[in-house]
Amino acid sequence: MPGLRVAPAGVKPADTLPAPARAEFGRRAFLRACALDVQVRKPGNVSIASPGHGMEACHFKAAAAAAAGPISSAGAGVGERIEVAVRAAWQATHCNTNLGIVLLCAPLLAAFERRGGEGGPGALREALEEVLAALDLEDARAAYRAIAVANPGGLGRAPAQDVAEAPSVGLREAMALAAHRDRIAWQYLHAFADIFELGLPAFLAAAGAPGRGMQRTFVEFVAGLPDSHIVRKHGDAVAQCVMSEAAQWRTRARGGEVLDDDPAFAAWDEHLKARRLNPGTSADLCVAVALVAALTQAQPPSSRFY
Template identity: 40%
Template sequence: MSEGLSDDAIAKTYIESCLAELDALKPGNVHRYADDPRHVVSDFEKSAEVSAPFVADSELGVGERIKRAAEATADACGTNTNLGIILLTAPLAAAAQRSSKKDLQHRVAKILMKLDRSDAQAAYAGIRAANAGGLGEVPEHDVAEEASTSLLEAMSAAQSRDRIAWNYTHDFADIFEIGLPALVDAMERWSDPNWALAAVYMTFLAAEPDSLIARKHGMEKASEVREEAAELTEKFLASSEPEKFTSEMLCSDRSLKKRGLNPGTTADLTVATLFADRLQRLESAQ
């Protein structure tokens, strides 16, 4: 039976994953290639640092990790930079700390199945601290009130309008079945981690309407963004020289930002994919 990863190793991997995602060109989202009128890169760097100890704290349940990491981010940045990242990485971190012969996705599934009402209460507090919606759009599980059910049941009720909630009820399928294969394929072909991560982001963006855009601007607008991304992604992924698409992707970036459309859920899934990949690599090296 293999040993679980240490808190320190997971915190380091979490920070590295969050920072690496900022180095990838992600049209419409925050990255180092271009300014974003809505967000500052340094806020995302700071939020990664302050939330890492709580995401990685093996003494805490998943809900409590979410709560404390979100509160630390709110205190440090005063804005919601990473709630989606925290929601996705907390179960992954907990799974990686388990000693098991099972693969990481199997362990994540076990973690998700055991989420209870106390996890929901803590997670709701974290969502309130981040001043973010999602679960609260479902009347029977309003995050402004005390949790009346388990966190997994609350996620199930929200899954039709929130892709992160959908992943909670589908054993993080997007990460393990879409994100990780895209990352591995891009790294094998290009050997460039920044462009490989951009490939993951574009693959997600082309696969499903971004649920943050859908919540803020409607499903029609989210579907429009997905269709735009699908056309660009097909050409981008087929290229042997991804850097040749820098100009076209920056054009898409400007267009999305001008329209106020931020594929935030897509970016959250991208960070979680890299985090999962690096956790698996650490486990393999033990």
């Protein structure tokens, strides 16, 4: 795939590494993706440049550091990765900073452990489909416990398999029931189609500039999909308005512009926060995209990601 880098001389591809070293590779890739999440401005979201919603970048960095070990633990199931990572992040920050990130990244890291980076994104997605197909009731119970710990706002009640009750189906089946109202749940049903088919091409189009890639991916998501976090808290009409606002930035990013060069981009960020609008689902999807890019591009094991 265009934009993928070749491993430097003397560096082993991730797929040739033993399980503990592959888990470490995944941990570093996760931290790298989470670092990008706050290093660049993504309007409406918390970044180093702009706090918001009662949180600062340091909360997200602390949560990522706490979650990185559990979510990449060698041999752990998806549900276990989710529960232990969310509990660790909550203990570090006492706020919900990364539930969506963990729900997306745990299956990806399990797939990476299964297949490694050989074959690029296509092979990783094949392994992901195997992981998703194998999710069971224990995975669902662990994920539900994690959601209870994080206690995200705006969930409401569901007529079946509500997260406030013990599940009676596997995690993928439970996510399928929520897919119509939650874009993270939708990924479980569709083998992370938004990540691989919409987000990753946008990210890789900014080859050599991951910050710009992250911003380009973000505006692709915000302009192309109603952000389900905004929909849950403010309704579909508001989410559609945010999509319209994002459209010009998507066009400009596709044209190669550096969005941060325009002060209006920062102004849009502040305007969204003033209206308490947080495209949080879009931001979570961006982290998953950055993780896929890191897992499928050879990186030196000694590289510092965070």
